Amino acid sequence: MTAVIVLMLLQGLLGAYDTFAHHELAAGLPGKPQARAELALHGAREWIYGLVYLGLAWLAFQGVWALILAAIMAVEVVITLKDFLLEDRTRRLPPSERVLHTVMALVFGAVLAVLAPVLAAWGQLPTGLALQNHGLGSWAMTAMGAGVLVWAVRDTLAARAKSPAAAPPAAPNGRTVLITGATGFLGPALIDALLAAGWRVMALTRDGLSARARFGERVLVLESLDHLPAETRIDALVNLAGAPVIGGLWTRGRRETLLGSRLNVTRALLALAERLERKPAVLISASATGYYGDRAEEGLSEASGPSRGFMSELCWRWEAEAVKASELNIRVCLLRLGMVFDWRGGPLPLMGLPFRFGLGMVMGTGRQWTPWIGRHDAIRIVLAALDDPRWRGPVNAVAPDLVTQKAFADRLARWLKRPRFLAAPALALRLPMGEMADLFLASQRVLPRRLSELGFVFEQPRLEDVFRSSDPVRLPRRLGEQPVAQAVDAGELGTIAAPDQEITHVGAELVGEQPHQAA
Structure with a gap:
């Protein structure tokens, strides 16, 4: 089972990168109505992976249960093939995503090859679910399974979200x-x-x-x-x-x-x-x-x-x-x-996801205006x-409605009826992100x-x-x-954001100048 656990964890890490880098950041799938079918397939696959991770972490699937697990893995293969075909018809995949899909297919093939004799041995035993402990491997599989299930919820909700109703067609205005x-x-x-x-x-x-x-x-x-x-x-x-x-x-x-x-x-x-x-x-x-x-x-x-x-x-x-x-x-x-901001895409669903699980946090001091x-x-x-x-x-x-980062976090938590007690120090964001952390820390x-x-x-x-x-x-x-x-x-407007300096009209020529230092 050690080889199975190592390969499954590797597959999980590759899948996490694919989800964040390609599905979320590059393609922005949750915000695209045309991606609903693809998101539904992603969600179904993630539910399967999450349950398999948790199951293999602590259980031996004996007798008929081994056949059920084998059938579930076969369903995952069918879902993945349908997902690949749908992606090719609906969007252009970057080379990095195609390469990653190939690697993931090879790793999953290795998982099936290594797991097959284990399932065959389990199938010879009396039907039942036996507890087993793989030490650190079991806990790593549990963490991976929990993370995958969180994203299964995310993609399932995104797939079920209704697109805004289209307005009735108007007569062409000639422009x-x-x-x-x-x-x-x-x-x-x-x-x-x-x-x-x-x-x-x-x-x-x-x-x-x-x-x-x-x-x-x-x-x-x-x-x-x-x-x-x-x-x-x-x-x-x-x-x-x-x-x-x-x-x-x-x-x-x-x-x-x-x-x-x-x-x-x-x-x-x-x-x-x-x-x-x-x-x-x-x-x-x-x-x-x-x-x-x-x-x-x-x-x-x-x-x-x-x-x-x-x-x-x-x-x-x-x-x-x-x-x-x-x-x-x-x-x-x-x-x-x-x-x-909109729940159907953009930054809000990603920012709101930890809040839905009671893990919302303030970034930096929280005093920065957002x-x-x-x-x-x-x-x-x-x-x-x-x-x-x-x-x-x-x-x-x-x-x-001018808000600080802390006010935004508190109001989002209150709207979702969830606690908000965590905070991420600025240094914890700047160390891994560098200057990109300014997106969250700049006021x-x-x-x-x-x-x-x-x-x-x-x-x-x-x-x-x-x-x-x-x-x-x-x-x-x-x-x-x-x-x-x-x-x-x-x-x-004056009661929400009282001006503290005189308004002056600025023509388009301003932006052609070189930047000056902030006062």
Whole structure:
């Protein structure tokens, strides 16, 4: 049994890496409606693996039980084959994922080869479940099994979560929008909203297979802009493309990938706009509140400049590239997004998972400000920016409900009716993550000044609005719990986030400057 345990633990580690690196970070499967079938297969396989880990850790399956275990392992093989076939039809797998799947198939084959004679010997014994103890191996298998079962719950819930109901089709408005990053977390929901509003949609993506499976014939999917003729009519550009900032340590090579994935796509859009006979009217380019760097308690409006750190550099260089479109008489709107929250994908399900099991924690001191916005409002902001010529230059796309990291953790725990008593010191995050830990530790008290000036009314102004609107496993309300207001106007903004400095209008030219040091 020692060889079986070693091989099973190796398979578990490979599977954990595949889940985090490929399914969660690279592909973002839980947030994609087209991945529901794949997630269901993943969940079924994880339930099997989790139970097998726990069973082999402490039990000998004798007699008929050996046949039952063999049948369960055979079912796992069938599920894995169906998963491989489905993946090939619905999304483009990176080479690393294909190699890893091959290695995992070989390891599982070795598990079956080593386990077969053990099952044959058990099958000769009287039917029953006999206790056995493999020492440290049993406890390692137990820990692995528990972890796999946690992820089985995660994938099963994600597979069962209902996609937002599509709005009724609208009459075409005669306008065409080109979107990059169409298969990311924000892209599919935005495309559904644009189609419902009557836009014709073109989508530039590296994964045409996944995009066509998701959108069908409703969207013209492009994997390159080079062959679009100059007479093509494109009225608006929405640039959401960029490799995930969470997906590997920020080594020199990784930083180049993160920068290149944003700058190269933006340059391709500018090159297309330059050769089109009829220029697009507007470019909406995503950025992030990471533009401001770590600024402690400073109130940050769109007038605030960038700071030190890789995230700040990444954002201001991206914005500086996008603002070059103004030279072609294209209106440029730069959306500095906070963390985009929704239970159907993005960071919230991953952040909320430990809270559901009573393991929620505060990161660092907990005093750092954490800007965020609900996905529903983020989409509404993009739609507003497409139509309203007043939307230009940088816009802080953040909710008015300013929260510290501790306040976020406490409110999430309270919403899920779970305790919150753990904390992760900053050093414990910085040692393994390096500068990437700034994503969780940097303080950015970002104010939605321009949104207030533009009269934008939030439909998810508070965290509880996001928690309530899309949580697939929300527990019953406490007796007498009252709903939270669904909107906030410019007057309410002052009570939620009182400004501490004068508002000044900032044109798009600001982002082309070199970053200066934070005060």
